[in-house]
Amino acid sequence: MQECIYGDAGCDYLYSNSVFLKPLTWTDNLANLRDRITALTGYKFRIVIGNQYRTGTDSIGWHTDNESSMGFNPAMPAAGYAYASVSLGCVRKFQIKPIGGRPTDFWLEHDSLLVMHPGCQSTHLHQVSKTNKVVSTRINLTFRPHTGGGR
Numbered sequence: 001m002q003e004c005i006y007g008d009a010g011c012d013y014l015y016s017n018s019v020f021l022k023p024l025t026w027t028d029n030l031a032n033l034r035d036r037i038t039a040l041t042g043y044k045f046r047i048v049i050g051n052q053y054r055t056g057t058d059s060i061g062w063h064t065d066n067e068s069s070m071g072f073n074p075a076m077p078a079a080g081y082a083y084a085s086v087s088l089g090c091v092r093k094f095q096i097k098p099i100g101g102r103p104t105d106f107w108l109e110h111d112s113l114l115v116m117h118p119g120c121q122s123t124h125l126h127q128v129s130k131t132n133k134v135v136s137t138r139i140n141l142t143f144r145p146h147t148g149g150g151r
C-alpha cells in the first residue's frame with residue numbers, strides 16, 4: 001500500500017509507534033473536499049491520509065484509529081473525534097465490528113463518503129481485508145482530527 005498525508009502545518013502523524021508522516025500543504029482540491037465534508041457533517045479535520053490499494057493484496061487489518069500519537073492527550077482521546085473517509089476507484093469491502101462482536105460489511109463504492117462518528121474508535125474495529133478477486137486501484141482519503149499545529 002502507498003500512502004501520503006496532507007494537512008495543517010505541525011500536524012505530524014506517528015502511527016503504530018513506527019511510521020512517521022509529515023503533512024504536505026493542503027492542495028486546493030483537498031482543502032475544498034475537506035470543507036465540503038465539514039459543511040455536510042459539521043466535523044472539522046486537520047489532516048487527510050491517502051491510501052492507495054494497488055491490488056487485492058493491499059489491505060489494512062482490524063484496527064481502530066485511536067492514535068494517541070496524533071497529539072491527543074488522555075483527557076481528549078482521538079476516539080472522541082469523527083473520521084470521514086472518501087473512496088475513489090475500485091469497490092472494496094470495508095468491515096466494521098464492535099470489539100468482541102461480529103462484522104458488518106459495507107461495499108465502499110467510487111465517490112462514497114463513510115463517516116465514523118465520535119466514540120466509534122473506542123467501541124469498534126474496522127478493516128479492508130485482502131481479496132483474491134481481480135481488483136484495480138482504489139484510493140481512500142481519510143480526513144482526521146489532530147490537536148497539533150497552529151490553528
Ligand SMILES: O=C(O)CCC(=O)C(=O)O
Nearest residue numbers: 060065085094128140142
Ligand atoms: O481504506 C479504507 O476504507 C479504510 C482505511 C483505514 O482504515 C485507515 O486508514 O485507518
